[in-house]
Amino acid sequence: MARSGREEHVWHGWLHLILVAVVLYTVYPVLWVATIAFSGKQSLAIADLPAQPTALDRLRAILPWPTQWSLDNFTSVMSDQPFARWMLNSAAVAVATTVVGVALSCTAAYAFSRFKFPGRRAGMMAFLVSQMFPGVLTLIPLYIIVVQWLGLGSTRLGLIIVYATTSVPFSVWMLKGYFDTIPRELEEAAIIEGAGPGTIFWRVVLPLALPAIAITALFSFMTAWNEFILAATFMDQELMYTAPVGLRFFVGGFQQQWGYFAAGSIIVSIPVVGLFLYLQKYLVGGLTAGSVKG
Numbered sequence: 001m002a003r004s005g006r007e008e009h010v011w012h013g014w015l016h017l018i019l020v021a022v023v024l025y026t027v028y029p030v031l032w033v034a035t036i037a038f039s040g041k042q043s044l045a046i047a048d049l050p051a052q053p054t055a056l057d058r059l060r061a062i063l064p065w066p067t068q069w070s071l072d073n074f075t076s077v078m079s080d081q082p083f084a085r086w087m088l089n090s091a092a093v094a095v096a097t098t099v100v101g102v103a104l105s106c107t108a109a110y111a112f113s114r115f116k117f118p119g120r121r122a123g124m125m126a127f128l129v130s131q132m133f134p135g136v137l138t139l140i141p142l143y144i145i146v147v148q149w150l151g152l153g154s155t156r157l158g159l160i161i162v163y164a165t166t167s168v169p170f171s172v173w174m175l176k177g178y179f180d181t182i183p184r185e186l187e188e189a190a191i192i193e194g195a196g197p198g199t200i201f202w203r204v205v206l207p208l209a210l211p212a213i214a215i216t217a218l219f220s221f222m223t224a225w226n227e228f229i230l231a232a233t234f235m236d237q238e239l240m241y242t243a244p245v246g247l248r249f250f251v252g253g254f255q256q257q258w259g260y261f262a263a264g265s266i267i268v269s270i271p272v273v274g275l276f277l278y279l280q281k282y283l284v285g286g287l288t289a290g291s292v293k294g
Helices: 005-038 055-061 074-079 083-114 120-132 135-149 157-179 184-192 197-208 210-227 229-234 241-252 258-283
Strands: none
Touching: 005 074, 005 258, 055 241, 074 083, 074 184, 074 258, 083 120, 083 157, 083 197, 083 210, 083 241, 083 258, 135 157, 157 210, 157 229, 184 197, 197 210, 210 241, 210 258, 229 241, 229 258
16 A cells, blocks of 8 residues: 555655764764864863853753854964974875875786786785784784884885785775776777787776776775874884874873864864865766676
């Protein structure tokens, strides 16, 4: 029996209420970070309660809305602290990690997808097994290799090598699965036209794989940009800290500068949000739809 229009309207109304509640629950902590950042204060108590608070006073205390707006926390973070240098370090490491990791992953994933060679299955399984263990387990071996053997402690190059190496297995698996969906008929048609393997890879396969490359680059950038444990372990010079490592000093054991911490968190999130919005056009759907008839 078909539902009436009123029943469908009531059902969709409850569904919308649930979705609104979930969105508010998700956005509420983010709004508090923005409130503390724009309050101009260093305390978590944005609204001072009177001696005998009313229900309205208590409601104002839990609502993420500052009593006065100020950009003092942002200007202080960018001018009085070495935060700009930390942002530069994070940007250099994240961009280099993304370029190196995606370049290595694209070539390796294409080889695993198209070519038959000894150790192909074992190599893919090794990549898969390497993702089953927490990254903290590799902290000591990586420290010995990077800091003691290579002497790259407190350097951007050391972090780039570590981040690019650890991102390759995941990236290879993601790109290999996408390369498998690209029809081989396109490559066979290019071979008939006289194209070599290099031309096929650069001018046929990679343009069609832009959605997978975009999301792989996004994950690589986000991982390198937000990583804390390895950066805090390898970097022992203040000027070489990355942004996540530098943020912890705003709320250390001897000071609680929550306003600076919140303002720095918003500044750190801007590049990731901007990159996601820019790459969003490649993440909507695959570019191979309709490329082959029949």
